[in-house]
Structure formats: structure tokens, C-alpha cells
Amino acid sequence: MKRSNFKELYFGHASAETEVARDSDLFLRTYYDRWNLSASIQRQEFFLVIGPKGSGKSAVSEYVRLKLARKYGEHAVFSRTFNLDEVSPGMSPLSTMPNKDVTAQGATLSDSAWRLFLALQLLDMLSNDPSCSLSSDPQSIKLIEDLRRADLLGRDFPSIFKRVRENKTTISLKGFVTHERSSRESDETSALHLGEALLRLISSARSDNHFLLSIDGLDRIINDNDAYWLTLAALLRVGDELFRRLLAASIDIRLLVMCRSDVFRRIRFADADKIAADSSIFVDWSAEQTKPADSPLWDYLASKAGITAASLFAYFPENITVGQRSGRPRSIPSPEYLIQATRSTPREISSLMRRIQGELPPNGYLTSDRIRNAVDIFATRDLLSIVTAEATGLLHDQLQDNLADILSSLPSASKLTEDSLAEAIKSAGLDGSLTAELAQFMFLAGLLGNYDPRTGYVQFYHRRDTYKFKRQGPWQLNRGLMYAFNVPFS
Structure with a gap:
């Protein structure tokens, strides 16, 4: 299969209602009936x-x-x-x-x-x-x-x-x-x-x-x-x-x-x-796999596109190169990079695929740079918008309105603490007493994960929502937001 056809693949829409309104037969035909x-x-x-x-x-x-x-x-x-x-x-x-x-x-x-x-x-x-x-x-x-x-x-x-x-x-x-x-x-x-x-x-x-x-x-x-x-x-x-x-x-x-x-x-x-x-x-997509390539979300996308998961993987480069601006480049397998940029839901992985398609010129093919740019756009325009909407009525108005500024002010994406989050809140001109409220919301929203220093393991709520929030930290920021807001990893 030619990689130049990736732009033409169908990946559904963020809303099932929108997808059905546009073409109910296509929705029914491409529905991934996992259950x-x-x-x-x-x-x-x-x-x-x-x-x-x-x-x-x-x-x-x-x-x-x-x-x-x-x-x-x-x-x-x-x-x-x-x-x-x-x-x-x-x-x-x-x-x-x-x-x-x-x-x-x-x-x-x-x-x-x-x-x-x-x-x-x-x-x-x-x-x-x-x-x-x-x-x-x-x-x-x-x-x-x-x-x-x-x-x-x-x-x-x-x-x-x-x-x-x-x-x-x-x-x-x-x-x-x-x-x-x-x-x-x-x-x-x-x-x-x-x-x-x-x-x-x-x-x-x-x-x-x-x-x-x-x-x-x-x-x-x-x-x-x-x-x-x-x-x-x-x-x-x-x-x-x-x-x-x-x-x-x-x-x-x-x-x-x-x-x-x-x-x-x-x-x-x-x-x-x-x-x-x-x-x-x-309806659980079991995002706790040790291998991101094993996520059923790839089968979901493949079903929407009318191809196999293996054919879908063939469109992507094997690895995505990150950290070039910091002088410490490293390679991340494409499935891991893409899945971890989302909160492991069909809605977000579909939105991300459409952003990647938008980065491709006519008859273009996927490169590491184009995928990185698409992830940045997805995180700042789609993911942040979704999270801000989820915060309505739940999060203090000042925190909701300044969420992007706060994220931009974080000193690092890994091993975040209550104190470092409080400093980011203060740098956005807000009261540091709002730290606990924001941290808990970000955890429940899948933006922060509990970090275990002993094992190096990160527990994100969207991967298994029985996890309990560790109020004192340390935490790790969602990867998509880390790259979109240029937050250093450490």
C-alpha cells in the first residue's frame, strides 16, 4: 500500500453523533465492535x-x-x-x-x-x-x-x-x-x-x-x-x-x-x-499494555480506515525523533509516541490522525517532523480545548482561563512536585493556594500521572481509572502537552 494514500484514509470524527449525521452507513460499516x-x-x-x-x-x-x-x-x-x-x-x-x-x-x-x-x-x-x-x-x-x-x-x-x-x-x-x-x-x-x-x-x-x-x-x-x-x-x-x-x-x-x-x-x-x-x-480500551503497539486503538483506527493494523503501521516511520532543540535527541517508537500524546481514547486518537493528515501536502508521506508538528497542534488545539471544556463547573474559573499559561510555565514534565506546580500557577499571576485543586483535576483529566521514583513507572488515570491520586507527587505531564508547550522533560 502506498504511503501517499494516508491523507485519504477515513478515521471517523470526535463525536459519534457528527459521524452518524454525516454518513450513518459509513459509521455502521466501520464501527469496531470490540464487545x-x-x-x-x-x-x-x-x-x-x-x-x-x-x-x-x-x-x-x-x-x-x-x-x-x-x-x-x-x-x-x-x-x-x-x-x-x-x-x-x-x-x-x-x-x-x-x-x-x-x-x-x-x-x-x-x-x-x-x-x-x-x-x-x-x-x-x-x-x-x-x-x-x-x-x-x-x-x-x-x-x-x-x-x-x-x-x-x-x-x-x-x-x-x-x-x-x-x-x-x-x-x-x-x-x-x-x-x-x-x-x-x-x-x-x-x-x-x-x-x-x-x-x-x-x-x-x-x-x-x-x-x-x-x-x-x-x-x-x-x-x-x-x-x-x-x-x-x-x-x-x-x-x-x-x-x-x-x-x-x-x-x-x-x-x-x-x-x-x-x-x-x-x-x-x-x-x-x-x-x-x-x-x-x-467500554474500556485497556490502555495499560506494556507495548503501545498492542493497544486496541490501532484496531479501532484500522477498522475505520478499512485496512489492517499492520497496514496502518506501515504508513509511519519506525521512530519519531524528539529533543533536537535541547541538543539531546532521542528516538521514540511511533506507536508509543502517538498513543502517549493522547489519553488513550477513540475520540482523541481519531482527532490526532486527522491532524496528521492535515500536515501532509498532496501526495505527501509521513515524516518524523510532520508527525511532531501534528502532535503539537493536536495538544494545543484539540486536547487542551477538550480538557478546558471538561473543567467547566469543576475548576476555578481563573485556573480554567489560564491553563495554557500555567502549562507553559512548568519547569519540567517529569518529577513535578506540588511546589513546582505552585510556582507555575504563581507565574501565571494566580494564587498558589489553588495548587491542590489544579493538581487533582489534572490527574483526573489524564494530564498528570503519578510517578514512582523506585520503578520509574508512571500511572496515568486514563490508563486505569482505579489509580489514586498522590497529592504530594511527584507527577509526570502528558507527553503531548509536554511537546506542545515546550516543557523540558527534566
Whole structure:
């Protein structure tokens, strides 16, 4: 294969949604099904998709939707994706949940609110299906209108939680429930019990079509908001309950919940281990290999490009030369140099490949210099932008705004200490007391790794996110950022 064709290879896009919007057939054809999702979809083996940020959780949702559409026809699949972290007019992210309203003692309220929220989403989807039994039933049509007039349909979760907590809204379910399950003899059901009643109605509905509800946005680590973690725990409890319930329903409804792996480990509730074992799929690219060339990310890229991993390696020079400006040049194997410039996710390795393509002239071929330039551009424009976006709401505004200046001021990339990071922060004109906050964020973001002086081994969080942050250091900076900001290795 000619190296001059590298510029023409397809490597996907950073966003699965963008990739699908551009060419859904190409996305489906080049999807690297490392977890045998095709078989799992048919057997409905999971509802929870767990993996690091950027690992392809949203891509799993798109893949499931497209596989269903190809099997049953686009007209027969109704789908909806709801991002719980979305900030738009009329929408509030989960992080806005007030601590005083969400408590461990009030878990029943949170569970009831999630049942109602999910039931409303599903009911709204079913109402759009002309062949669904609910669409032709006068009582069901009236119920949906009543829910719309009560301003329950289309609301975000914080709004639904507030309605459940206040418990002032009642909806008539005459003909749907018995008096024993109603709040009053008039068959009116309160907001607290409405979700359960609607789920019974949904489970008994009939349709030949198929429905998929995907919940995304469980990607934030917010240390000082207990309400956030209790709310997520309630979602997973109710999600697991609903997943099992829908398996026995008269209608084909599937639920997917995408959750970052380290977020999942922070959510504490009794059945978390059972959900992880029985109802989950882990989207993990196992970046802890001793040989970077063995990373499954190369198989992912090869699948996107429609070639073999060996053919992909053939495009690159064997080694990348670095350190020439310092007078101490050294050679790094290309797979190691490229993988370690990213945080070992499909999103970032795809972005890096496209940056490399951008550095090639027409009919050009890959050289060490061109690859180095592409890595610099990727780190300063792509990786830093991604990390800055991840920091929104989590990192002090001054740190977020001056992150590039701080990185440029680091004295070295290896054996960084709390004191050296504090000096870099001060040189950017900020308060050194922010050091601990920045160091922990950079570790969780995969920008700093724990350095073990005894073995010389570096533990990056993105390689195995069970690693604990060593607050006193020493640490090592991500390689891509080191070269992009011209930080000396030592």
C-alpha cells in the first residue's frame, strides 16, 4: 500500500453523533465492535454502558439505534437521547440539584422522581407511534393531554423532582388504576405515585414497533455536591428496575444509560455490584499494555480506515525523533509516541490522525517532523480545548482561563512536585493556594500521572481509572502537552 494514500484514509470524527449525521452507513460499516454488541443487542443483555470519557459510550448508543433500524426499518424504530448535563433554555443539569432537597433519607423521593421522568419520556415516544395501542385509545389520549396541560411532558429532571417533592400535582387515571392505588376515590394519582402508574400502563401497551431511550451526560465528577451523587444512585437503581421490567413487557422498549466509569465507582448504593455484573457493558480500551503497539486503538483506527493494523503501521516511520532543540535527541517508537500524546481514547486518537493528515501536502508521506508538528497542534488545539471544556463547573474559573499559561510555565514534565506546580500557577499571576485543586483535576483529566521514583513507572488515570491520586507527587505531564508547550522533560 502506498504511503501517499494516508491523507485519504477515513478515521471517523470526535463525536459519534457528527459521524452518524454525516454518513450513518459509513459509521455502521466501520464501527469496531470490540464487545460483540451485535449479539448483546439481540439478547438485550445490558442497559448501562460504562467507560472513561471519550471512550465511545455515545457511539454504543448510536450503534444500537442503527442496528435496530437496519433490522426492522427506519420507520419501525422510535428513539430519543436525553443529555442530563445539557444546559439550554428550560433545561437544568443534574449538578443544580440542591443538597437540602436530596438526602439519603429521602431516597424514595428521588426514586419516584426518576420513575416519573423516565415514564414521561417513554410515554411521549409511544404517543408518536400511530400503531401503538395508546395512540388509538381515547383514555390514553386524554391522559397524555392532561400530562401536557400539567406541564409535565418535556420537563428536565430537576423540574420533575421538584413536582414530586411538593406532591401537589394530581392526574386522573380513571380506568387505568384501582382505588387501592389511587390517592383519592376520584382515581386521581399524586405526582409521588404517578411514575409507577404510568410505567404499568406503558408495560401493557402494544405495538409492532421498537423504542430506544438513551440517557447520556453522567460524565461529571462534582466533589462538593452530595445531592448529585444521591441523584445518580437513584437513577441507576430505577434504571435497573425498569430494565428488568421492560424485558417482560408486551412492547419492545430498550433503555440505555451511559455513565463514566470513575463516576460509576463514586455512586454508592446496595446493588451497584449486581448492576455492574449483570446489566452493564464496560467500554474500556485497556490502555495499560506494556507495548503501545498492542493497544486496541490501532484496531479501532484500522477498522475505520478499512485496512489492517499492520497496514496502518506501515504508513509511519519506525521512530519519531524528539529533543533536537535541547541538543539531546532521542528516538521514540511511533506507536508509543502517538498513543502517549493522547489519553488513550477513540475520540482523541481519531482527532490526532486527522491532524496528521492535515500536515501532509498532496501526495505527501509521513515524516518524523510532520508527525511532531501534528502532535503539537493536536495538544494545543484539540486536547487542551477538550480538557478546558471538561473543567467547566469543576475548576476555578481563573485556573480554567489560564491553563495554557500555567502549562507553559512548568519547569519540567517529569518529577513535578506540588511546589513546582505552585510556582507555575504563581507565574501565571494566580494564587498558589489553588495548587491542590489544579493538581487533582489534572490527574483526573489524564494530564498528570503519578510517578514512582523506585520503578520509574508512571500511572496515568486514563490508563486505569482505579489509580489514586498522590497529592504530594511527584507527577509526570502528558507527553503531548509536554511537546506542545515546550516543557523540558527534566
